Amino acid sequence: MSKHILGILCSGRGSNMQSILAAINRGQIKAEVGIVLTDKPQARALEYAKSVGIKSVCVNRKECQTQQEFEEKLIAELKAAGVTLVILAGFMRILSPYFVGEYRHRILNIHPSLLPSFGGAHAHRDVLAYGTKVSGCTIHFVDECMDHGPIILQDTVPVLDDDTEETLAARVLEKEHILYPRAIELFVDDKLELLDDRHVRIKQ
Structure with a gap:
């Protein structure tokens, strides 16, 4: 089977993108x-990707007349790059059923x-406001909701007890x-x- 090609969507600094690139470089993710x-021209993820020789493109939502136009441009870029797995890494846009349908069961998100x-x-704010004693993170397939x-x-x-949004987030x-x-590794290894x-189910 040919190697998977990832398309990473970011809106900010891209710290999860950097952790994914590091995992690829050390051979964890094949x-x-x-x-x-990115959807924001000022996103730091753009500059980082360029600095390590990865094609990076901004599709500015503000320059698109509709959500459909915006997503059509994203999909065109992903298909031109031969992407087989879409990775949402701090991408602050809700994707429509149209986009999800194009890459069904091939979009991962972290929350x-x-x-x-x-x-x-506002997960961290809401966790602190509710008073829960445990938080964490979730990797999931993206569906229409x-x-x-x-x-x-x-x-x-x-x-x-003394957590702020910033300390909890860190x-x-x-x-x-x-x-x-780890989740991307499991996907590309067909686990x-x-x-x-x-x-x-995670296959052994």
Whole structure:
């Protein structure tokens, strides 16, 4: 089977992207990154990708008339790069059923909470406000609903009494940088089996 080609979508600094690239470089993930896409021209992920010789493109949502036009441009770039697996790494846009349909069961996302709890854009704030004692991160397949698809991997961190959003986020991010490469490794090694629209089995 030919090597998987990853397309990484980011909106910010791309720290998870960097952890994925490091895992590829050390041989953990047997794949290559074909393209890095952002929706924001100022995203630091663009410059980092360029600095290590990876094609990087901004598809600015503000320059597109509709969500459909925006996603058509994203898909065109992904297909031109031969992408077989789409990685959402801090991509702050909700993808429509049209996009999901183009790459069904081939889109992974990371979320900084233990889904199904505390979905959405403010997970750390919501965790602290609720008073839960444990948080963490989740890697899942993307479906048509936000932060909803079948869960692949999760890991936990304690929520400390003196935590702020920033300190909790930093501790969760350390777990993200370990867990996301592991989930991608499982995918490209064909170790993930979708049993139904909710359950993922990791094959031995």
